[in-house]
Amino acid sequence: MKSERAEPALLRRINQRSLLEVIRRSGPSSRAALARMSGLTPPTVSKVVESLLLQGIVEEFEQDRPLLGRPHKLVKMATTSAVVLGVVIDAGSSCVTQTGLDGQVNEEQTLRFQTPDTYERLLDELEQRCRTLLSRTNAKPRGVGVSVPGLVSERLEQVVFCPNLHLLDHRNPAGDLETRLGIECLLLHEPQALCLAERMYGIARDLDNFAMLDVTQGLGLGVVVGGMILTGNSGMAGEIGHITADPTGIRCGCGNRGCLETLATDAALMRMMQDRIKAPLTLARAASLLDEQGDDFESEIQAVAGYLAIAIAAVINTFNPTTVFVHGKLLVENKDRFDRVVDGVRQRTLMPLLAECTIVPTRSSKRQGAIAGIMHWLTEGRTPGLGIRRQL
Numbered sequence: 001m002k003s004e005r006a007e008p009a010l011l012r013r014i015n016q017r018s019l020l021e022v023i024r025r026s027g028p029s030s031r032a033a034l035a036r037m038s039g040l041t042p043p044t045v046s047k048v049v050e051s052l053l054l055q056g057i058v059e060e061f062e063q064d065r066p067l068l069g070r071p072h073k074l075v076k077m078a079t080t081s082a083v084v085l086g087v088v089i090d091a092g093s094s095c096v097t098q099t100g101l102d103g104q105v106n107e108e109q110t111l112r113f114q115t116p117d118t119y120e121r122l123l124d125e126l127e128q129r130c131r132t133l134l135s136r137t138n139a140k141p142r143g144v145g146v147s148v149p150g151l152v153s154e155r156l157e158q159v160v161f162c163p164n165l166h167l168l169d170h171r172n173p174a175g176d177l178e179t180r181l182g183i184e185c186l187l188l189h190e191p192q193a194l195c196l197a198e199r200m201y202g203i204a205r206d207l208d209n210f211a212m213l214d215v216t217q218g219l220g221l222g223v224v225v226g227g228m229i230l231t232g233n234s235g236m237a238g239e240i241g242h243i244t245a246d247p248t249g250i251r252c253g254c255g256n257r258g259c260l261e262t263l264a265t266d267a268a269l270m271r272m273m274q275d276r277i278k279a280p281l282t283l284a285r286a287a288s289l290l291d292e293q294g295d296d297f298e299s300e301i302q303a304v305a306g307y308l309a310i311a312i313a314a315v316i317n318t319f320n321p322t323t324v325f326v327h328g329k330l331l332v333e334n335k336d337r338f339d340r341v342v343d344g345v346r347q348r349t350l351m352p353l354l355a356e357c358t359i360v361p362t363r364s365s366k367r368q369g370a371i372a373g374i375m376h377w378l379t380e381g382r383t384p385g386l387g388i389r390r391q392l
């Protein structure tokens, strides 16, 4: 008897999940249009919309003066009654952003700051910025996605080890922020959050096998296999950045020498450029130096592009994805330099695997990752029987 009663509840949640997906993708729509697009019956759509309205996840509003017929109501993701926050913690700089449930990230609602050097001060800065953003709105905060680099253990619910930002070691900034703010906060492994962002905002919407390589500070990897994020035993799978590429190379944040992430990232290229000019550089300054006088840094570009090609080839050879998204700046945003990386990948990948795979710069950002993570949790995470956090 119990399972018979559970079934309608599960069906309701499946309908809710698929209708939310349609509303999120298509923007403001009438109930009739939602029925057409989702394939659900009009009464089912109405029932689900009523439930979503009660939960404050969607809003309904009068359409302005339609050309034909009487005005009717449109349904959209809530933007005036509910908001979510996204927190990105990174080596160098961090940020907090606020959006409606439509997930539209903008610069006015994003507060950036230099990552402090102690964990307590980091929490203070994050709390203060979250409160500043929330004070600007009357909307109800529904949750905070906290994206972090390093190894995140789902089992322990903490960052167990962060080679680029050791102040996060053995910490759970999401849990600590939740205590301070009284709002549900979700800890997200940055590459996995980027995978969710690419699904929500980018071109991975219909992809079930893809990889996301973050090559900014560290070398992070998120992999989606058969529609599921690859997590391993406790969520720590994908640490390709700490494969040894040069046993006599420089010391990595993990303690070993010559890890791929010391050789294949924006941070690596910046370090090599600084060594050459013997002066400190910001990422923006490094980018303009490469644009203006790239020839001067030819050997550095060649070296880092070569290692990045090895990293991408390793991902393709191991996971057979249809697409590899690459998130980075110095070698990724510039077309000529990215083409060089892709040429390198051709030399390093098994041909049949490469033939099935496209390598593209990602369009989504880390703050979109944090927002996509919390949105995923709010709209789909609690769906029983369909997997929890890790299922897309």
Ligand SMILES: [Zn+2]
Pocket (backbone or CB within 6 Å): 163, 241, 242, 252, 253, 254, 255, 256, 259, 261
């Ligand atoms: Zn390492």
